[in-house]
Amino acid sequence: DEQLSAPALQVKWQKYWAEHDTFRAGGADDMRPRKYVLGMFPYPSGDMHMGHAENYAYVDSVARYWRHRGHNVLNPIGWDSFGLPAENAAIKRGADPREWTYQNIDQQKESLKRFGTSYDWSRVLHTSDPEYYRWNQWLFLKLYERGLAYRKKSPVNWCPNDQTVLANEQVVDGRCERCGAEVVKKKLTQWYFKITDYADRLLDDLNQLEGRWPHKVLQMQRNWIGRSVGADVDFEIEGREGAVTVFSTRPDTLHGATFFVVAPDAELAAELAEGASAEVRERFQEYLSAVQKTTDIDRQSTDRPKTGVFLERYAINPVNGERLPIWAADYVLADYGHGAVMAVPAHDQRDLDFARAFDLPVKVVVDTTAPITGTIPVIEVDGEGVPVEPAATLDEQNPAVTGVALTGEGRMVNSGELNGLSKRNAIARAIETLTASGKGRAAKNYRLRDWLISRQRFWGTPIPIVHTEDGGITPVPEDQLPVRLPSVDGLDLAPKGSSPLGAAEKWVQTTDPATGDPALRDPDTMDTFVDSSWYFLRFLSPTSDEVAFDVDEARRWAPVDSYIGGVEHAILHLLYARFITKVLFDMGMIDFTEPFSTLVNQGMVLLDGSKMSKSKGNLVEFSASMDDPGADAVRVAIAFAGPVEDDINWEDVSTTGAQKFLARAQRIARDVDSPVDVVFNSGDAALRRITHRLLADAPSLVEQTKFNVLVARLMELVNTIRKTIDSGAGAADPAVREAAETLAVMLDIIAPHTAEEMWESLGHEPSVGLVAWRQADPALLVEATATTAVQVNGKVRTTLEVPARIAGAELEALARADEKVQRALEGKEIVRVIVRAPKIVNFAVKG
Numbered sequence: 001d002e003q004l005s006a007p008a009l010q011v012k013w014q015k016y017w018a019e020h021d022t023f024r025a026g027g028a029d030d031m032r033p034r035k036y037v038l039g040m041f042p043y044p045s046g047d048m049h050m051g052h053a054e055n056y057a058y059v060d061s062v063a064r065y066w067r068h069r070g071h072n073v074l075n076p077i078g079w080d081s082f083g084l085p086a087e088n089a090a091i092k093r094g095a096d097p098r099e100w101t102y103q104n105i106d107q108q109k110e111s112l113k114r115f116g117t118s119y120d121w122s123r124v125l126h127t128s129d130p131e132y133y134r135w136n137q138w139l140f141l142k143l144y145e146r147g148l149a150y151r152k153k154s155p156v157n158w159c160p161n162d163q164t165v166l167a168n169e170q171v172v173d174g175r176c177e178r179c180g181a182e183v184v185k186k187k188l189t190q191w192y193f194k195i196t197d198y199a200d201r202l203l204d205d206l207n208q209l210e211g212r213w214p215h216k217v218l219q220m221q222r223n224w225i226g227r228s229v230g231a232d233v234d235f236e237i238e239g240r241e242g243a244v245t246v247f248s249t250r251p252d253t254l255h256g257a258t259f260f261v262v263a264p265d266a267e268l269a270a271e272l273a274e275g276a277s278a279e280v281r282e283r284f285q286e287y288l289s290a291v292q293k294t295t296d297i298d299r300q301s302t303d304r305p306k307t308g309v310f311l312e313r314y315a316i317n318p319v320n321g322e323r324l325p326i327w328a329a330d331y332v333l334a335d336y337g338h339g340a341v342m343a344v345p346a347h348d349q350r351d352l353d354f355a356r357a358f359d360l361p362v363k364v365v366v367d368t369t370a371p372i373t374g375t376i377p378v379i380e381v382d383g384e385g386v387p388v389e390p391a392a393t394l395d396e397q398n399p400a401v402t403g404v405a406l407t408g409e410g411r412m413v414n415s416g417e418l419n420g421l422s423k424r425n426a427i428a429r430a431i432e433t434l435t436a437s438g439k440g441r442a443a444k445n446y447r448l449r450d451w452l453i454s455r456q457r458f459w460g461t462p463i464p465i466v467h468t469e470d471g472g473i474t475p476v477p478e479d480q481l482p483v484r485l486p487s488v489d490g491l492d493l494a495p496k497g498s499s500p501l502g503a504a505e506k507w508v509q510t511t512d513p514a515t516g517d518p519a520l521r522d523p524d525t526m527d528t529f530v531d532s533s534w535y536f537l538r539f540l541s542p543t544s545d546e547v548a549f550d551v552d553e554a555r556r557w558a559p560v561d562s563y564i565g566g567v568e569h570a571i572l573h574l575l576y577a578r579f580i581t582k583v584l585f586d587m588g589m590i591d592f593t594e595p596f597s598t599l600v601n602q603g604m605v606l607l608d609g610s611k612m613s614k615s616k617g618n619l620v621e622f623s624a625s626m627d628d629p630g631a632d633a634v635r636v637a638i639a640f641a642g643p644v645e646d647d648i649n650w651e652d653v654s655t656t657g658a659q660k661f662l663a664r665a666q667r668i669a670r671d672v673d674s675p676v677d678v679v680f681n682s683g684d685a686a687l688r689r690i691t692h693r694l695l696a697d698a699p700s701l702v703e704q705t706k707f708n709v710l711v712a713r714l715m716e717l718v719n720t721i722r723k724t725i726d727s728g729a730g731a732a733d734p735a736v737r738e739a740a741e742t743l744a745v746m747l748d749i750i751a752p753h754t755a756e757e758m759w760e761s762l763g764h765e766p767s768v769g770l771v772a773w774r775q776a777d778p779a780l781l782v783e784a785t786a787t788t789a790v791q792v793n794g795k796v797r798t799t800l801e802v803p804a805r806i807a808g809a810e811l812e813a814l815a816r817a818d819e820k821v822q823r824a825l826e827g828k829e830i831v832r833v834i835v836r837a838p839k840i841v842n843f844a845v846k847g
């Protein structure tokens, strides 16, 4: 009657699972309902540490749960194994990034197995395998065919430290997301994916995910896409052929435009400055070079003093012919809208700040003090309606004086035919009028930019394109894929601003597949976010060398039912995966448009309140904890420490408590002394009620990610079983076996090794991981009830049947709602209510 040590227990059951392939997903003929459970795949940056433990434990629990609910579960694992850390590590050691990568992968695999995870190990993939990245290249070609992959020369984000370009998404507060170096702009010819073609769908489809993805993530995606609606308005410019267009969300305010601003780094600014005096030209050049050193973040900052140069040129307001002085100012960005704005200082704060700095006129065109039906809430005070906002006069609110732009609702003034209209109606009317006169039209704008995918680094997917001597571009035909990375031998990987692949002469020099003429391979590699944008589909047919993924398997399994990962991927990875999913849908390869039906962002295990990391030297070692206290104790303790979505502190995690609980659970299984086939219809009634209440509650606890509550309930069950064994009918009571079996099956989702061992002690064949949770017996869920006497002035008017544990307030409400009681109270004033739940409610009344 000895309990196995944690390592012995783990080895025993991990060996069993591996030998029996216990968690392999069922094939096409498996008729159970399917669940695709997926954790965001790991990056092989080193061995696992305790900071990762919550992620893997939670994904595993979800997968195990659905198996217990009778589902055919697919829970695969792979590695996102291209990328900078491997390349940087290789440079540091003068080694091959492959070595570092695959060594780390092996280590992580081993750790994940020791943690008792239930992956389908037959589907492992690594994005750095040619068998995988070949299909990245295929995807690139498909996007190219559809006009969704294109090259352009434009200013790109450049990390001077990593010596590579970065996507907008990889620039955080003006710095490189990876190394923190300040990002600069550099003009380069690069490959882009046209994600902006999908902006509307990427935005609108978020509504489908409401309630199924964390609201915060949906909001971040919405803001990132940043759709604005309004109008494009054409302005003539004195002394220039052809109109210039501006984008405005407020075409209703056209009459309030008092000047015109061009982004200094837009081509138009240089062109207009060209026509100005020598002095202005010089001032402009100086200003432009200063602006080019400023980040977009700084340019948009509201508390930076406004700067600009008057270009001595004028734009003509299309609605009233007024001459608007044209300024170059850096608060207008070159690559948003059309890089120019009509400035309406009375109603736009940035324009007002600028107008006040340079003494430009301010003209109010929306009277925000004029009432719009229903917009100013009124409250009753002593029977009189009083507006919540005290009425102010327009004079008091003059933006030129207060410095505060009037951005609220109101009625149009000083605006010709728009006068008297509300802001909203005036926007619509202004667009109609502009359209009719041909001087403008309704327009949309997005913050979202096309996805820059070229990287000047070695450790990534080669772009499957060759360049001919005459500057032509030829895609590598599909049947010649993969374009494999060359050997790293003799290559200098050190960052130098161009791709190291360019120096691999034998590799670079090739022939045009179309003509046989000499040609050069594109030396850049793809952003690794391309790799992760579709990997969830590759898991469905991971070894196929015919197709990227099998469309029939995709119809069976996809989209992913439960996607689980860190909130750090709230924008980049999820947006790209959503985009590629929509492209594949348009290609007719899949029948869904969103890749991840539900999303959970789980927290991390922190130490001293900060993220564990090698650089901070605060890692709690993972391997050592698998020996002591053991995988199950770690998993129970983490689950118990708090809700899945929260970060938890390792200091708050009690593994000794968890160890004791697991030991008690195992002892119960060994103590049970009834036949394996005993019928569960008798025995200790209180214990049976607790068991069945848990069977009824556990699914929603798991589905709402309340694992901490589930563990607490399992602990309660262990205590009650032990009490029943020690008193009552003892270890032979069928209710004890029923409870112990329920405990084992439920415990499996958190402490699988312990659960298997219990299941065996209870006389069953493994694996408990495939045993279905039983249905709760409704007869055992009925709560005890009590009878309440409801009195009015001491006289019983009715009786109520209520739950025995009803709260006083609830009971009083029930009594008041009763018809007989209402009749007895009619026309009377209630002086006092006395409630003694669940027995008595007494209303003391007069009149």
Ligand code: ANZ
Residues within 6 Å of the ligand: 227, 228, 247, 248, 249, 250, 253, 263, 331, 332, 333, 334, 335, 336, 337, 338, 339, 340, 341, 342, 343, 344, 346, 347, 348, 445
């Ligand atoms: C006139 C106006 C009047 C505007 C008003 C706003 C309020 P969002 O919502 O971010 O799309 N704008 C247009 N292009 C710009 C650029 N390249 N750089 C900086 N600002 C630019 O903002 C759209 C508004 O931002 C546009 O509407 C324009 O100012 C400005 F009472 O036009 B608005």
